Amino acid sequence: MTSSLPSRLRFLHWRTVKPLPRSHPRSAPRFLHRLTWSSVLSLGLWSMGSSTLALLSASAQTVPSSVLGAYTLLDQGLVNQAIARFERILQQMPQSLEARLGLAIAYRRAGRDADAFQAYERVLTIDSTNRLALLSLGILGGYRPEWQERGIATLTSLLQRSPEDQEARTQRALLYIYQGNFDAAVADYEQVLQNSPALEAVLGAAQAYGYQGNLEKSLSLFDRYRQTGRPLQGDPAIAYARVLRLTGNPTAAVQVLETLLRQQPRLTPVAIRMRSELALNYAALERVDRATAVLAPLRDRADSRMILGRTLIAIGKSADREAFLSEGIALFQTVLADANVPVNTQREIADVLSGIPQYQPIALSVYQRLGLAQPNDRALQTRISVLEHETGKLPQADLLVRLNQLLQPLPMDLEEQRTIAQALGQITQPNPVMLPLYENLVRSGISEPMLYFRIAQMYVKQGRYDTARSVLTTYQQSLAAMTRDNLTGDPNAAAELLLAVIDQRQGNLEASSRRYQAILDSKPSDRAILSGALQGLAGIRQQQGDIREALRLYSQVIAMNPQDPAKRLGQASLQYQADLLSRSDAEKLLRDWLTAQPLTNTPLELYSLVAALPANPAYEMLYRALVQADPTQIGVQVRLVEAIAGQNESAAMAYINQLIERDPDNLTNYFLKGQIAQQADDLGLAASAYEEILKREPENLDAMSALGGVRFQQRRYYAAVDLYSAVLTRQPEHTIARGALSSLEGILKRNLPALRQAQQRRQSEEAIPVLNPLPAPVPAAEFQPQGDTPLPWERRS
Numbered sequence: 068m069t070s071s072l073p074s075r076l077r078f079l080h081w082r083t084v085k086p087l088p089r090s091h092p093r094s095a096p097r098f099l100h101r102l103t104w105s106s107v108l109s110l111g112l113w114s115m116g117s118s119t120l121a122l123l124s125a126s127a128q129t130v131p132s133s134v135l136g137a138y139t140l141l142d143q144g145l146v147n148q149a150i151a152r153f154e155r156i157l158q159q160m161p162q163s164l165e166a167r168l169g170l171a172i173a174y175r176r177a178g179r180d181a182d183a184f185q186a187y188e189r190v191l192t193i194d195s196t197n198r199l200a201l202l203s204l205g206i207l208g209g210y211r212p213e214w215q216e217r218g219i220a221t222l223t224s225l226l227q228r229s230p231e232d233q234e235a236r237t238q239r240a241l242l243y244i245y246q247g248n249f250d251a252a253v254a255d256y257e258q259v260l261q262n263s264p265a266l267e268a269v270l271g272a273a274q275a276y277g278y279q280g281n282l283e284k285s286l287s288l289f290d291r292y293r294q295t296g297r298p299l300q301g302d303p304a305i306a307y308a309r310v311l312r313l314t315g316n317p318t319a320a321v322q323v324l325e326t327l328l329r330q331q332p333r334l335t336p337v338a339i340r341m342r343s344e345l346a347l348n349y350a351a352l353e354r355v356d357r358a359t360a361v362l363a364p365l366r367d368r369a370d371s372r373m374i375l376g377r378t379l380i381a382i383g384k385s386a387d388r389e390a391f392l393s394e395g396i397a398l399f400q401t402v403l404a405d406a407n408v409p410v411n412t413q414r415e416i417a418d419v420l421s422g423i424p425q426y427q428p429i430a431l432s433v434y435q436r437l438g439l440a441q442p443n444d445r446a447l448q449t450r451i452s453v454l455e456h457e458t459g460k461l462p463q464a465d466l467l468v469r470l471n472q473l474l475q476p477l478p479m480d481l482e483e484q485r486t487i488a489q490a491l492g493q494i495t496q497p498n499p500v501m502l503p504l505y506e507n508l509v510r511s512g513i514s515e516p517m518l519y520f521r522i523a524q525m526y527v528k529q530g531r532y533d534t535a536r537s538v539l540t541t542y543q544q545s546l547a548a549m550t551r552d553n554l555t556g557d558p559n560a561a562a563e564l565l566l567a568v569i570d571q572r573q574g575n576l577e578a579s580s581r582r583y584q585a586i587l588d589s590k591p592s593d594r595a596i597l598s599g600a601l602q603g604l605a606g607i608r609q610q611q612g613d614i615r616e617a618l619r620l621y622s623q624v625i626a627m628n629p630q631d632p633a634k635r636l637g638q639a640s641l642q643y644q645a646d647l648l649s650r651s652d653a654e655k656l657l658r659d660w661l662t663a664q665p666l667t668n669t670p671l672e673l674y675s676l677v678a679a680l681p682a683n684p685a686y687e688m689l690y691r692a693l694v695q696a697d698p699t700q701i702g703v704q705v706r707l708v709e710a711i712a713g714q715n716e717s718a719a720m721a722y723i724n725q726l727i728e729r730d731p732d733n734l735t736n737y738f739l740k741g742q743i744a745q746q747a748d749d750l751g752l753a754a755s756a757y758e759e760i761l762k763r764e765p766e767n768l769d770a771m772s773a774l775g776g777v778r779f780q781q782r783r784y785y786a787a788v789d790l791y792s793a794v795l796t797r798q799p800e801h802t803i804a805r806g807a808l809s810s811l812e813g814i815l816k817r818n819l820p821a822l823r824q825a826q827q828r829r830q831s832e833e834a835i836p837v838l839n840p841l842p843a844p845v846p847a848a849e850f851q852p853q854g855d856t857p858l859p860w861e862r863r864s
Contacts, residue, residue, distance in 0.1 A: 134169065140152055157170065183203075202225060204221040205239065209245065249278050259272065266292060308320035320345075324348065345358075350381075414437065453490045499525040501525070519538055531734060567600075567603055583600045598627050624638075723739055734767070
């Protein structure tokens, strides 16, 4: 002990402090918009005791009699008199550590928490290492949100000197949970659990692991606690029910919550939270009627608006119930209309609404209002920039410049980094130029699953398909963390959608079809995923020459998205390529779109139609605008280069070389070079472009297949056979390679073993169909990697 207070007198501190009720935390956690938490306070911290008179007697030789007299008043329950006595003593002896501590204890017993907080701070000005003051400030940090950071700081200071202090570590874990920093909380609990923890610590850890996403660990800790025979009450019971729901056992969760609610007829704050979780469990059981009935008592109550709004929105999204979603949003808007709504509540509402595309403008207006008062909050300014872009108010080039200014380098605070990661995860068409920024966040320890998904998208846009698959594996392994947010759809379906795109781009149409069909068969509640799977299947059918089926599927896409004019462009692209729509009619549809829509609105369907139409010098400015928005769209890049080449072939190749020089790791630029060189009959240049890709990615099947095509054109048939055979060995269903080898069999007049093996494999497997594309963009901004820590998918490989 570093305190100068006599060792036996220190026990008086715990004797004289009242514990907090465990079911009513004084401060609402910052992450309350995603969950609720029980205050697992004390761990005996406030309950240690001994006879005060005995302690005073033992300490009488070292403590002034006036101070002992004040402690005697405190021990007799005369708290106000003790406060007055301590205050008088401190006027005469302002540096008396014992009097300072006594006054802090007395303030705490009187319920004057703010005064106690300041009193303990004054103790630290006398003795900066005083354990009682440091620990007490850590405990008080759980009472008010604005004290949490200070509480964590004092506990961290204490733990740096006494890393074995379990009380301090457990309390710090609690404060981390209040702040939504589950990874840090779990790191503390992992150490606590190794040292015969108190039952309250086990219970706290169970909740921390549950909210972090480690559901199996959470369940095992809950079971460990329940085996002692102690019942789960209050918020721990709510957390347990939530974990049961997320591990596929909502029926058991309903039984737990209904039993507890029968014991709580009054609508207390805990009962309100229980009803919220019970409604989510009923929704998981597809008993929306029961969910509605459970929530009925919460309606028309001012103290229930936020939790009811969150619950309704969660059910609306998970069960695809527009009425629930609309009612929840309306409640949030009612809260926002209150002139005195706290800043934290405004941010919570904006965070929720920012994840619902049709309500992003409302979220943006809230963020912008908050941003005026907090111009130096980089996380908030990042949210504003992202939503301005997603709502069409900020062009991508300007977004890149702004993010470069805001986030190079990243803030040091992990919570700020986490908020930034969540914001960047909302960019639906991330530019591969930003890869270093996203990877910097991963290297700093941020493990938001959507961050991995966006990184995978960017690798796909760069043509780095094998790396994209590795990142998606990491994404799927981290999906448990997404259970913290009840507003997500089916993230596994999103991963399958992107994997289907990769299969399709690599020419593995049958595998891609199977993935898409599996998505359709699962009937995902997320309409965007369902629509994407239908679009993907239509694309595959088009590639397979079944235009009638492709159009039938696409008509379902249009029926699902009647308010989206972009879908009509996609349909026109299909019809034009099937000779069911004339060029003049297709170009009229394009002109109508460009007249009605701003050029910042560049959906994939627009790229599809522009790439399908022949190159037109009159469209050169349109091509340039589209490739500036998304240079990874090879079809439109080809049209631009063709338009340039029509006037100056050397200028066209110079343009391609500029793209490669600007982004040498972007494999799509080498594909563009190869394709244009082939069109110009410069087969040597085309071959060198594809060979460059294979130097960088030896297993890139698209490059193998494309180089095989060049060798075919050069009449180097055996070299072509080797390349196409290598493709089929790795991907037996590769349509292009199989067709090319069939032609080569005819030319060489001999059987090719690779083709025979692929055909035998195909006959032994059942094939199913479906496909989908995902978006992307690419202007220029200098995002630099920070550090050389291996990324998760790099470590695995």
